[in-house]
Amino acid sequence: MATPAQAVTANRLNDGEVVYLDAAGNWAESLDESKFVTDKAEAQQLLEQGEKSVDDRVVLDPYLFDVTIENGVAIPVKKREHIRANGPTVRLDLGKQAAEPVEFKKAS
Amino acid sequence: MYRYDEFDQQLVNERVEQFRGQVARRLSGELEEDEFKPLRLMNGLYLQLHAYMLRVAIPYGTLSSKQMRMLAHIARKYDRDYGHFTTRQNIQYNWPKLGDVPDILKDLATVEMHAIQTSGNCIRNVTSDQYAGVAADEIEDPRIASEIIRQWSTLHPEFSFLPRKFKIAVTGSPHDRAAIKVHDIGLIIVRNDKGEVGFEVYVGGGQGRTPMVGPRIREFLPKNELLAYLEAILRVYNELGRRDNLYKARIKILVHQTGAEKFAQMVEDEFAKIDKTGELNLPNDEIERITAYFADPAYKELPTISADFQAKKSEDPAFAAWVANNVAEHKVPGYAIVNISLKPIGGIPGDASADQMDAIADLMQKYSMDEIRVTHEQNLTLPYVEQGDLYDLWQSLKAHDLATANISQITDIIACPGLDYCNLANARSIPLAQEISERFGTGERADAIGELKIKISGCINACGHHHVGHIGILGVDKKGVEFYQITLGGSADENASLGDIVGPAFTEDKVIDAIETIVDTYLDKKQDGEKFLETYRRVGLAPFKETLYAAG
Structure with missing residues (x-):
């Protein structure tokens, strides 16, 4: 069953790396480690938590984005987030996908 | 090629250290992103989807082998072993780390390069014809005017905060390879009835959301008045360009809404106020000084057609096909202009690996008097190749997957x-x-x-x-x-x-x-x-x- 959810993402200040806010309030490099929320109020809370990291000089421009959880795997709804989570579709040797190909890549 | 004088070098070196300080203050928290962003953009540093992106200026697309080797070195040391040549005749790196960028800029400065004015609402890197100086139909080498404009526009205090970015392109040939009519200002070098060389001026071209082909506002501008006239255009734009609406801020909107004729008159009125004998006057000896940097190299006296080259063409159809598509006529007998396609079949347009850049640098030294041009169509051009060397050059290019015979064809995208x-x-x-x-x-x-x-x-x-x-x-x-x-x-x-x-x-x-x-x-x-x-x-x-x- 597919469940719509949201997560918070940003780019890390020192290297621009795409990162996701995890359940412990840290910024993880993989979407799999992200915290997913289904409730609007929770989403807002998560975003506010992420925004604090801007002041702490950890990340830039955090925002909420939509995913669908299917069989426990998060699939970004928009192509843009799919590409951010993996890397350029034309260079599979670059970006996150180069290190460890992740399952949700198959979604496109 | 133009060589930096002491002022150019000092300016670039100082800029590197300024940016080093700015990055340090950003990382230590003295600068907020809102404060830092305009500073990094003025040094060509963007934040893209996966990482930062650094855009390095290649003035009018011209590079020496030493510079090309440095571009390869940067790709290897700080990035992911490749660079992307752009439609602005620049190169972009897609994966630099913020803390490394001051070192990248320092390395670039050692070969007279930088990333200044490759972003932001200023006069951007001047672009030109990749066949400059070698095209048979050329009236005058457009690199001379391009370099003069580069010097005038670099850190120009009055034009560092324009309503929007501003792009100038120059061609010296009637056949336009520099897309000058879709630039904020397009200049065509022309000869008037009296035989004098000057500029035909187009303004307000552009693409984006509201594409326009720029109208001509001056049929003939004497050479010495180039900077005064450009300054007049920029002043009118700086005062009247729409700062209230990002989508209407380019000069094309101002020209379109004002009407080309009226806009031309406004420029002439502003131009009339400028003292043509003052600092904006371009004295002949200064024009000559810059011209000397772009003097013809020491060409050999060669037969118009190399017999060896002709024989190779008949023997090897693949070579003949490459010559037919990628090699252009040179103004000097026995020489050829060679286009290196950065569009391999199925490849990424404009990308070159660090190894390819190094290989190209070797070929520039061996076959093209140490020079290459980046084209706005995302290819490279060797301007000074002897016909007799074409076959060997082609074989070397093939070895590095750089010999795709497709210039201007459907796959040259x-x-x-x-x-x-x-x-x-x-x-x-x-x-x-x-x-x-x-x-x-x-x-x-x-x-x-x-x-x-x-x-x-x-x-x-x-x-x-x-x-x-x-x-x-x-x-x-x-x-x-x-x-x-x-x-x-x-x-x-x-x-x-x-x-x-x-x-x-x-x-x-x-x-x-x-x-x-x-x-x-x-x-x-x-x-x-x-x-x-x-x-x-x-x-x-x-x-x-x-x-x-x-x-x-």
Whole structure:
């Protein structure tokens, strides 16, 4: 069953790396480690938590984005987030996908 | 080539250290992102989808082998072993770390390069004709004016905070290879009735959301008055350009809304106020000083046609095909202009690996008097090759996957980075270029199709020049799905035109077939010797519309 959810993402200040806010309030490099929320109020809370990291000089421009959880795997709804989570579709040797190909890549 | 004087070098060195301080203050928290962002942009540093992106200026596209080697070194040391040559004749690195950027800029400064004014609302890197100095039909080398404009516009205090970015292009040939009519200012070097050399001035061209072919506002501008006149244009724009609306801030909107004639008059009024004998006057000896940097190299006296070269062409059809497509006529007998395609079949337009850059640097030294040009169509041009060396050069290029014989053919596609890299993109561009390239390839079919320029942008900002593609493709996002809108009949040359939208957009899986239908329609309608654009201009949109949408 597919469940719509949201997560918070940003780019890390020192290297621009795409990162996701995890359940412990840290910024993880993989979407799999992200915290997913289904409730609007929770989403807002998560975003506010992420925004604090801007002041702490950890990340830039955090925002909420939509995913669908299917069989426990998060699939970004928009192509843009799919590409951010993996890397350029034309260079599979670059970006996150180069290190460890992740399952949700198959979604496109 | 131009060489930095002590002022140029000091300015660039100081800028590196300023930026080092700015980065340190950002990382230590003394600067907020809102404060830092304009500073990093002034040094060509963007934040894209996956990482920061650094855009390095290549003034009018000219590089020495030493500079090319440095670009390779930077790709290797600080990035992911490649760089991307752009339609602005620049190079972009897609993966630098913020803390490394001051060191990258320091390395660049050692070879007289920088990233100043490759972003922000200032006068950007001046672009020009890649055949500058070697084209047979050239009136005067456009690099001279380009360099003068570069010096004048570098850190120009009055024009560092314009309403929007500002791009100037210069050509010295009647055949425009620099797309000057779709620039904020386009200059064509011309000769008047009295035999004097000066500039024809176009203003308010551009692409993006509101594409315009720039109107001519001056038929002949004497050389010595170039800077005074440019300053007059910029002053009118700086005062009246729309700062209230990002989408209406480019000079093209001001020119269009004011009317070209009235705008020209406003520029003339401003021009009249400028003291032409003052600091904006360009004295002849200064023009001569700059001209000397671009003097012809020491050409040998060679036979007009090399017998050896002719023999190789008859022996080796693959070589002959490469010569036919990639080699252009040189103004000096026995020499040739060689275009290196950065569009391998199925490859990424404009990308070059660090190893390829090093190999190219070797070939520049060995065969082209140490010089190369980056073209706005994302290829490279060796300007000074002896005909007798062409066969050996071609073999070396082949060894590095740089000998694709497709210049100006259907596979010589301009594509912006698109949604694979860019923060602004709505759709991907590169995969389309790759699929089209694979569908048509090189050889008999591509030769039969002939000159056909496809240009692809992943959003309305039109970095991929789709408005002026013979076939233009614009990626749009419709509820999270990539769609592609096709335009036909655009052109960026001396007969510049904007493409016409053919009809409703296509999905990703239909767009390549649509391109093939357009090509087949052209082949069906073409008359003897007619190129795609000529056929389109004769028959119009209707037959293409019919074949594309009839079945639906």
